[in-house]
Amino acid sequence: MKTLADAFEHTLQDVYYAENAIAKALPKVIDAVSNADLKTALKDHLGETKGQIKTLQAVFKSIGKKASGEKCDAIEGLIKETEGVIEDAKGAVAKHAAIIGCCQAVEHYEISRYGTLREWAKALGKDEAHELLSGILDQEKAANHKLTNIAVTEINRPAR
Helix, strand or coil: CCCHHHHHHHHHHHHHHHHHHHHHHHHHHHHHCCCHHHHHHHHHHHHHHHHHHHHHHHHHHHCCCCCCCCCCHHHHHHHHHHHHHHHHCCCHHHHHHHHHHHHHHHHHHHHHHHHHHHHHHHHCCCHHHHHHHHHHHHHHHHHHHHHHHHHHHHHCHHHC
């Protein structure tokens, strides 16, 4: 990477890989939870994630590139951590709380990446990419907020 455009394209490939990996991993997470609101939130976000993959394809197209992924070690680690929590957590409260924590780690990673990509798109004069990435960023922030709300109003309450 020598230019901001190079960094933008590389990071876009990274997040494209990450979204595809998340779409593959979420069904296992959904199956692991029994709390109805958490299950619904995760199912909803799986649908959003599939939409985000399509939106990212439009971002690639808007910059004249073919959509492709670059292995994202960060998301691989976060998914592996989540799988470990699913295997190790035995109590429902602990499992749900820990899964929410893992999911929020993923959301925070995505918020960071999309915030950066959005600003780079703006700096590069890629207006369509900026708009599309802003939409995804808003969805990730909303998903994170929803997870926080479920944790605070339902999951963490029995722990008090």
